[in-house]
Amino acid sequence: MITLLTGMLATAVLAGGVLALAALGEVLAERVGVTNLGVEGLMALGAVSAVITVFSFHSPWVGLLVAIMVGAVGGMVFAFGAVVMRANQVLCGLATTFMGLGLSTALGHNYAGQPVDATFGHVTIPLLSAIPVIGPAFFAQNILIVPIYVLLPALVHFVMFRTRHGLNMRAVGENPAAADAAGIPVMAMRFWYVTLGGAMAGMAGGYLTLTYVPVWSEGMVAGRGWIALALVIFAGYRPIIVTLSALLFGLVTALSFVGQAHNWPIDPAFLNMLPYLGTMAFIIVPVVVWHRMRRVMAAPAALAQPYYRDVR
Amino acid sequence: MATRAFQRLPTAPAGRILMLRLVAIILSLFIIACVLALSGHSPLMLAELIIHSTLGSRFGLEDLALFMCPLLLTGAAVTVCGTIGLWNIGAEGQFYAGAIAATGVALGVHGSALTVLPLMTIAGIVGGMAWITVPTLARAYAGVNEIITTLLLNFIASLLTYYLTTGPWRDRISGAQVSTQRISVSIPEMWGIVHWGFPVAIVIVIGLALVLSRTRWGYEIRIGGANPEAARYAGIPVRLRIISVMLLSGGLAGLAGMFEVAGTVHRLQGGMANNFGYLGIVVAVLARGSCLNVIPAALLMALILDSGIVMQTQQLSASVILAITGLILFMIAIGDELAHYRPLARTTPQGTAAGSKVS
Numbered sequence A: 001m002i003t004l005l006t007g008m009l010a011t012a013v014l015a016g017g018v019l020a021l022a023a024l025g026e027v028l029a030e031r032v033g034v035t036n037l038g039v040e041g042l043m044a045l046g047a048v049s050a051v052i053t054v055f056s057f058h059s060p061w062v063g064l065l066v067a068i069m070v071g072a073v074g075g076m077v078f079a080f081g082a083v084v085m086r087a088n089q090v091l092c093g094l095a096t097t098f099m100g101l102g103l104s105t106a107l108g109h110n111y112a113g114q115p116v117d118a119t120f121g122h123v124t125i126p127l128l129s130a131i132p133v134i135g136p137a138f139f140a141q142n143i144l145i146v147p148i149y150v151l152l153p154a155l156v157h158f159v160m161f162r163t164r165h166g167l168n169m170r171a172v173g174e175n176p177a178a179a180d181a182a183g184i185p186v187m188a189m190r191f192w193y194v195t196l197g198g199a200m201a202g203m204a205g206g207y208l209t210l211t212y213v214p215v216w217s218e219g220m221v222a223g224r225g226w227i228a229l230a231l232v233i234f235a236g237y238r239p240i241i242v243t244l245s246a247l248l249f250g251l252v253t254a255l256s257f258v259g260q261a262h263n264w265p266i267d268p269a270f271l272n273m274l275p276y277l278g279t280m281a282f283i284i285v286p287v288v289v290w291h292r293m294r295r296v297m298a299a300p301a302a303l304a305q306p307y308y309r310d311v312r
Numbered sequence B: 001m002a003t004r005a006f007q008r009l010p011t012a013p014a015g016r017i018l019m020l021r022l023v024a025i026i027l028s029l030f031i032i033a034c035v036l037a038l039s040g041h042s043p044l045m046l047a048e049l050i051i052h053s054t055l056g057s058r059f060g061l062e063d064l065a066l067f068m069c070p071l072l073l074t075g076a077a078v079t080v081c082g083t084i085g086l087w088n089i090g091a092e093g094q095f096y097a098g099a100i101a102a103t104g105v106a107l108g109v110h111g112s113a114l115t116v117l118p119l120m121t122i123a124g125i126v127g128g129m130a131w132i133t134v135p136t137l138a139r140a141y142a143g144v145n146e147i148i149t150t151l152l153l154n155f156i157a158s159l160l161t162y163y164l165t166t167g168p169w170r171d172r173i174s175g176a177q178v179s180t181q182r183i184s185v186s187i188p189e190m191w192g193i194v195h196w197g198f199p200v201a202i203v204i205v206i207g208l209a210l211v212l213s214r215t216r217w218g219y220e221i222r223i224g225g226a227n228p229e230a231a232r233y234a235g236i237p238v239r240l241r242i243i244s245v246m247l248l249s250g251g252l253a254g255l256a257g258m259f260e261v262a263g264t265v266h267r268l269q270g271g272m273a274n275n276f277g278y279l280g281i282v283v284a285v286l287a288r289g290s291c292l293n294v295i296p297a298a299l300l301m302a303l304i305l306d307s308g309i310v311m312q313t314q315q316l317s318a319s320v321i322l323a324i325t326g327l328i329l330f331m332i333a334i335g336d337e338l339a340h341y342r343p344l345a346r347t348t349p350q351g352t353a354a355g356s357k358v359s
Helices: A002-031 A039-057 A060-084 A089-111 A134-139 A145-162 A164-174 A176-181 A186-212 A224-234 A239-261 A268-289 B014-038 B043-054 B058-083 B091-108 B113-142 B146-166 B197-214 B216-226 B228-233 B238-265 B276-287 B291-313 B319-338 B349-358
Strands: B006-008 B189-191 B341-343
Touching (some): A002 A039, A002 A134, A002 A164, A002 A186, A002 A224, A002 A239, A039 A060, A039 A089, A039 A186, A039 A224, A060 A089, A060 A186, A060 B319, A089 B276, A134 A145, A145 A239, A164 A176, A164 A186, A224 A239, A239 A268, A268 B113, A268 B146, B043 B058, B043 B291, B058 B091, B058 B197, B058 B276, B091 B146, B091 B238, B091 B276, B113 B146, B113 B238, B197 B216, B197 B238, B216 B238, B228 B238, B238 B276, B276 B291, B276 B319, B291 B319
Antiparallel strands (some): B006 B341
């Protein structure tokens, strides 16, 4: 039982890490008032560029760095349309997803199915890894888990809720006109946080192919970007809750793995549906059960609204 | 202080939008040509080949019509949903649901085409509607974002199709992979391989345009989309209208799936939706909320898909088409926004300049 639990949590931590990164990046973008529906495409680009890089440089660090940069460039392209040109954010996001998915498949064509030879290996943190159940999952897998689950969310939380910069940032998402009047550079703020969010989506993709599923295949991101978007809504745009819910979500994914490994009498296709069904339940059930949830977990007031200084 | 040279208009003039869209498409094609040239293909030769094999040959034109048929319906599905201000990103899933339901009827009911085809049609529509039911109710009663719920169901529909075509419904006769056996009935063909679903789809789109522009229901939908608060104040049951529009949208996408099963593919196949659902979004965007515009928009999209076949013969992956579509969509989104801006005449800014001097 304990071994089953340990194994499940270990898978959950890996699967959830991918979602946590992408969702945390999206929290940044949405807090400044921009919905980036391109996460799925940026993750695919990050995943494929990490694989391609590793084939020539044989270092997962270089792979991850390239994935981050590719994600950032993709985020900038999206931000150019959605923030600088102030075009419809839904359309720019979908277009980014299409471009990302299409380009990644075309680029990865020659690399599909080949196992990645340099991935992030096991790193065991002494003492902490000896804690039963939690230890092996969090402190004995790869080196990125602690940054993903602890350092990054804590940093984002601190900056967003404990600094003046974070206050400015949230002001841009709630009321850009007021923020602008107070001298906050609305456009720059939106552009750079969307870019940062894109970089994190690219990193999530790279993390996916460098740890969890070390092989590129078409469609391997399989809706993780969309699940990350749903998690952001579920977590009410809060960095720590979003990370925790990504872990919870990793558990749902792990459940389908355990089911397949233990030959549960359910077809794998149905087990594979679990993450999507789970996400649906995640964003529908809480709002139905507890109506005040909608106000407590409300989206930034100016979400998805382009800001025009000159409209009077 | 620099004076503003442009003014943003609340609604963009149609002529300016058309012009900027042309610019957007030409710019996209230019970028694509540059990328192709850099990767060692000759864009001019490719363009000639594409035009020749899509518009210049009978097979090309037949394929064009076959691509247009599902795009008309999925485009219309996204368009009607957009009329009330909602995004149905799940046409892909509803397409599969319609295809699954129709195939179920075709495999289960034995009879003449005259009895089976209508049953399949109903099953396709109901299947699509059933697939959008949960997002619809969640949107109407709990305000849950329909973009994500409709989209997530696409993955579930695709997995369900995979399960059926490799499990209970797998082809036991010819042993084709991820496919059911060929169904016994099919929509009759009217011109080469083009089946009657194509003209029916066009009639449906025109009918929808009339319903939306000429009936009270259509009027209420449009008001609900333009200004939900005003609509509620005027006593329009917005919630009920949302439910009816979303179900209609799902039904249209489901019908597209049924047409594809019964007219083109003749079986249920994994991956048969061929991104038609997602491309329906592009068609709807191109159509700018007007059902009649769905026809030329679907034609353009079908042309792009048709040229994808040519590109595949030139060692270019089919996924390039998705990237190209994305680029065009991106450019058009920007173009549509730029169409809102009108350059101000030289004389107007003087007033503002004088005003700023005073303050």
